[in-house]
Amino acid sequence: MNDMTPIETTLKDWESDQEVRWCPGCGDYAILKAVQRTLPQLKADPAKTVFISGIGCSSRFPYYVESYGFHTIHGRAPAFATGVKLANPELDIWLVTGDGDGLSIGGNHLMHVLRRNVDMQIMLFNNEIYGLTKGQYSPTSREGTHTPSTPQGSIDHPANPCAFALGSGARFVARGYDVSKDLPDVLKAAHAHKGAAFIEIFQNCIVYNKDVFEDFTAKKTSAETQIWLEDGKPMLFAKGTKGIALDQESFALKVVDVEGDDWQTAGVLVHNVKSRALAHMLVELPFGPFPMPLGVIYDNPAVTFESAVVEQNKQASEGKTPDFAALLARGQTWTVSGTAQDPV
Structure with missing residues (x-):
């Protein structure tokens, strides 16, 4: 985000009517509440x-935040967001999409906003289902998922949103989930x-894919x-008793046990x-094997893309006087004379 004058707001200031x-x-x-609580802390x-x-359950978001917003068309939110940022780089852009909107019809547009590195926050709500259109399987649905469009179970290998983002050239990739305090x-x-900051947010669809993330979001485990x-910081979990290390032979990650506080001896990264x-x-x-x-x-x-565009335009206009008439007359021009009654 470009430097902007910080202001004091409260959560209520970000709640629409x-x-x-x-x-x-x-x-x-x-x-929604996490975002509305965060914005005052950012002094936005x-x-x-x-x-x-774009389109989907997540895409109702702009209605509920007391700011400017656009509810656009299916999969094309990144294109609209790019246009807004180029038109006014001082604006703080938050792009809201879902696993269907962003990775199916919108996969092409999402890829380009990431590789261009347009300065915005991209929140992809991943509930592994098409919720708004009544529960069909989505690009992130797991193999075997039974839905109206896959009654015998999905045979598709699911897309990995964060892997997609990295492969598209994203410079910031993060994960969270809906009810997490973090x-x-x-x-x-x-x-x-x-730059373009991509956040995958696991989101529970209470109707069509209930508790699909319970295996890792359940508080007890x-x-x-x-x-x-x-x-x-060392990659520790299970209250510090386990960690993630690198297997030198396979050059792949592995889970290791940690004795006491001696994570270095265990090789934790x-x-x-x-x-x-x-x-x-x-x-x-x-x-499963990993947390x-x-x-x-x-x-x-x-x-960032918009800063490079601004600089390029600045260089292209240096020493030049704006002349719209001269611009129209550039290149091939011709004059059409005569009337409609003249023979061809």
């Missing part, structure tokens, strides 16, 4: 904040990043099933958010 309408128990409610200005969405910290880190990554190779390994870890990696996985800023 629209009735929030998702299914009772939907994870979108928790994500509602007059300079824009929420842009989600605001992930949002803050994304906002602090200069979360210490064993989650690993929250922090830059410069220290997280480095600037390591793209490590990020790729982390987002590809199979859940679910959460938090900031990769954060390595680069020149």
Whole structure:
């Protein structure tokens, strides 16, 4: 985000007058509150904040935030968001999409906003289902998922949103989930990043895919099933009794036991958010043998698209006087004379 004058707001300042309408128990409610609680902490200005969405349950988001917003068309939110950022680079852009909207019809547009590195926060709500259109399987649905469109179980290999983002050239990749108390910290880190910041947010669809993430979000077992990554900190989980290490022979990650506080002897890796190779390994870890990696996985800023465009236009206009008539007369021009009655 570009430097903007910080202002003081409260959660109430970010609540619109629209009735929030998702299914009772939907994870979108928790994500909305997390965002509305985070914005005052960022000292963001509602007059300079824009929420842009495509189509789907998640895409109702702009109605519920007291800021500027666009509810656009299926899969094309990244294109609209790019246009808004280029038109006014001072605006703070939040793009809201879902696993269907962003990775199916919108996969092409999402890829380009990531590779171009347009400065915005991209929240992809992943509930592994098409919720708005009544429960068909989505690009992220697991193999064997039974839905109206896959009555015998899906045979598709699911897309991995974070792997997709890294493969598209994203410079910031993170994960969180709807009811996590740590989600605001992930949002803050994304906002602090200069460039396209991609956040996959696991979101419970209470109607069509209930508790699909319970295997790692359940509070009773979360210490064993989650690993929250922090830059410069050892990759420990299970209350410090286990960690993630590198197998030197296979050059793959593995789980190791940790005796006491001696994580170094166990070979536990220290997280480095600037390591793209490590990020790729982390987002590809199979859940079950490994805990679910959460938090900031990769954060390595680069020149943003809109800043490069602004600089290029500045250089192209140096020493030139605007002349619209001369611009129209450039190149091939001709004059049409005569009347409609003249013979051809």
